[in-house]
Every structure is written in structure tokens, then in C-alpha cells.
Amino acid sequence: MEKISAVKKFKLREKVRRTTGEKIIQYTLVVVFTVYSISLIFPLVWAFLTSLKTHSEYMLNSPFALPEQWLFSNYIEAFNSLEVDGTSFFGMLINSLWYAFGMCLGNVFVCSITAYVIARYPFKGSQIIYNAILIMMLMPIIGNGPTVYKMYSYLGIIDSPLFLISNAGGLGINFLFLEGFYRNVAGSYAEAASIDGANHYTTYFKIVFPQAMGLIATLVIIQFVGYWNDYSAPMLFLRSWPTLSVGVYKYESAMIKQADMPIYFAGIVITVIPVLTLFCLFQNKKIKKVSLGGIKG
């Protein structure tokens, strides 16, 4: 309590102390930051407004003009007519979903079980594994793309959903986060379960894993956004399974001048919606609530 009141007092004093010069700097910054923020949001607003126009409006009117008719039907048309390499827009949406979920869930789950064993079951090789992970992260091989391609071809996971296996490893940054969590999580629940006769698997899946759900959810969401936006891996290794990110590029690069641009922009807007929604939820600290709930039980 004392600490909280001290912080409040400090903040109050800090407010009072702001000099006129500092205030001028601050308001100048607000102006600069506002301009920059508008520049970031403007392309999305423009894409949205363009997505509601007719093709002739797009071609003939000023790019700043508002739509004459707000054609929300362009969004339905995007689902019906946007197609890349024989895959429909809906197909690309499904591909994006399984790719993003598959890549992040596989990785986070395997990282979670690896981290749990390394953190809570020390054995002779655990420190070696931990150090190997650190070295791997600090010494990345810059140009192993060609050999990765050959290896994946050899394993038969190229151009197949089996490609998801490539990411289902237990190492990397997620391991470090989870290892730190498992190392610090209270052992009392697990001990109580063990006394009650629970085996190691039950203890992990029914006691410890739920406690880590907050962190796991955060990692999954962060990774989901990354994989949803990823275009290079699907473009290289899932050529017959284009995701929305790949579709945006391929459709644009294959497009002829007569292509219906507003419908293309509708496709772009749809691509952004899932990640933007997740981001808004993240902003509202819902994930933080999950994190607190997990341990408080």
C-alpha cells in the first residue's frame, strides 16, 4: 500500500513539475505522432473505401473520392471471384487458418513439453540441451534455404500439410519463455497430485499445463499473427496451398489492367480482419486475465 501511494505521489509531482518548454515539446510530439498515426491507418481506410467502389469509379474518379454507392457486395464477390492457382478465396482463407494454427500450436505444444522436462526433471543431459538451444539461437545459419528445400523434398513434406511437422520442434524462443515459466511455477499443486497417485503425465496434462495456459495462449496468439502474415514459407514450400498473404501477392502480380481492383481491395481488407481482431483483443488485456486465472484457480 505504501508503495502504491508513493507511486501516485510521484506521478502527481511529475505532472506539476512539467515546465512550459517540456509542454511545448510534448504537444509538438503529439502533432508529429498524430500525423504518423494517420499515415499508418490511412492506407487501410483507403483500401476499405476503395473496396466499396465500382471498378469504373476506381479507374475514373479521384483516388480520394468517396464511393458513389457503398458496394458491400464486393466482399461477397471477393469470395466468389478471387482465385489464385485454382484455389478460391475461401480456400485461401482455410489454408491460412490451418497453416497459422498448425504452425503455432505444434511449435508451442512441443516447446511446452520440452521446457517442462528440462525445467522440472533435471538429468545429465538437460543442461546440454539447454545450452544447445542457446547456441542455436545465437548462431543462426544465414543461408540454409536451399538445403532446407532439398531436405523437405526428400522427406516428402513439400507442398503438403505435412509441412507443419517442420515447425513442431521444441527449441527456440518459445522454449525459453516456457522453460522460465515452468522453473518458477509453484510445485505445490504438482506435489499434491503426485501424493494423490497421479503419474507424471497426469500431473503435467491436468495440473501444470492448465497453469501455463495463460502464457501458452499469449505465445500462440503472437505466433498466430506471425504465421498468418507469413508469405515466404507458404510460397516456397506450400505452392499448391496458397494462403491469403500469398494470394494477395500472386493475384496482384498476375493481374492485368482490366482486373476489378475494388474486389481485390475487398480481399485485402478480409485478409487483415482476423489479425486486427486478435490485436484488439490483446489490447484489451484479455490474455492477461487468462494468465491470472490460470494460477489463481
Next chain:
Amino acid sequence: MNEQRTSGGACKVKKPISAAASRKIFIITFLAWPVLHWFVFYFLTNINSILMAFQRTVPGTNIVEWTTYNFENIFIEGFGGGEALLKEATINTLTFFAFGFFVLQPLNIIVGYFFYKKMPAYKVFRFMFYLPAIIPTMVMATLFKYIIAAESSGLLASVFSYFGAKLPNLIGSSEYAMKTMLFYNLWTGLTSFLLTSNAMKRVPVEIIESAQIDGVKPMRELVSILVPLVWPIIAVSIITSVLSIFTSSGPILIFTKGEYGTYTIAYWLFEKVLTVTNLEYAAAAGLFFTVLGFPILAFTKWLTRKVEDVEY
């Protein structure tokens, strides 16, 4: 509990697994897949990368020979030939590195500081500034491309034409392409402020308060107090961004596909794999740049360790 009834009706006592054995089985079952995965997807892959760099398919045959030709070719074709694409890629990669290190990183720290100080409307700005990290690069870069397009449908072009001026071709010319790319990096690159501002929040208020009592001004507060205190986080951010320069091809595919003098090492390698062209040569170049990139990474790490860690 541990009894099993045999077909003859007699009871056979099942030997319980010892605690040590059960622990061992648990460790093995949980680590078997991650270790196998590491072996195949990291160890074998990277060993193969080294081997592949010394291989060459004899033209017109399926015969693979062991050779140093790929490495020789790096210098003959990559750095010394007509196009000298690897030379161009190296220069551009180093330009992006310098731009990230000397421009983006300081800007991110400064932006993080203002958010830490809870400037007016900082929550709105925080949301807005982070958008480029959320919106797919493909979408952001495509929209940017349409905005700066020199054609009449381009937004910037129509503004220029309103004032009677003509917008130059910003991505379709060697004069502007790299500059435009750097500008795009600046425009979308202020997203790691979150890391620094969150780290600054953990600095005890007593330290800041005592500094302010001593009359410390905001800039000094940032440079002399906050930056040293949150340096480990800044160091991670710097190293991550250096690594991404070598591994992420960024928006080059969308903007220029490497034309107009915009190749980078990452994009050159990406293109080789995308077109499945001369993979052995690409593997050799990858290995070459791994060795070349190591001093840059080591220098960055050395630089980030020049500031001593402070416990608080």
C-alpha cells in the same frame, strides 16, 4: 491393484514400475520427438547445407561432383561478374543494417520513452504505432505500392498532379528504389518501442524521482538513467533486428523483385529457393555469408555488452 488374472484363474502380481524408471520413461517419451526433430530439421539440414555447398551437378548430366566451384563462382560471378548481384546484395544488406542500427533503434528507444512517460493520448498512439507489426507485410507493402504509384490511380501521384508536378517513379527506378525501401522500413519500423517502454516501466520510480530531484532533464534521464538500466532488453532488440536483416527478405518481393539495384542477401537466397535455381551455388553463398555475418553479429554483441548490466 497390480494383479492380473491369468487364463487359469490364478493371480499374477504385476511388478510395479519403480519411481526412477517411471521418471526415466516420462523424460524419454517427452523428449524423444523434440530431439528427433532437432536432429533432422536442424542438425542434418545444416550439415547437408555444408556438404551441398561443395557439390555441383555436371551440366547436362545427373552426375554430382565434389568441387569448390560454387565458392569460386561467388567471387567470379557474384562479386566480379557483369551484374555482380552478390556485391549489390552485400552493400544493400549493410545499408539496411546501418539504417536499422543507427536510425530505427534510437527512434524506437525515443518513442518507447515518450510512451513510458505517458504522453497525451499515448494509448492511442501505442495502438497505431504497433499496426505495422500486426498487418501482413504483404498487405502493408501492397497498399504502400499503390499509394506511391506513379500512375493516375496512385494517391501521391494525384496530389502531385493537383499541384502541377509529376511524381517520379519511386520503385521503378534505380535512383529511388533503395531510398523508397529505406523510407518504407522507417515508416513501418517503429514497432519495437513496446519492448523498451515495457522495460522502462519496471525501473523503480524511486530512481527516476531522485534523479528529478537532482534536476535531471528528460533527455539526460533517458540517456544516462533509463537506457543503461534497460540495456539488456535493448541489446536483445538490436541483436534480433541484426539477425532479421540476414534472414528476412522484407518487402523486396512486392516492390521490385530485386530489380533497380535492390537485391539483399536474404532476398537473393529467397529467390534462388523460390525458383529452385542453382541451389548448390546458393548453399555456398549462404555458407559464405554465415561466415561473413558472424563478425557483424559478434561486433553487435560486443557493442551491446559494452554497457554493464545493472541489477535493480
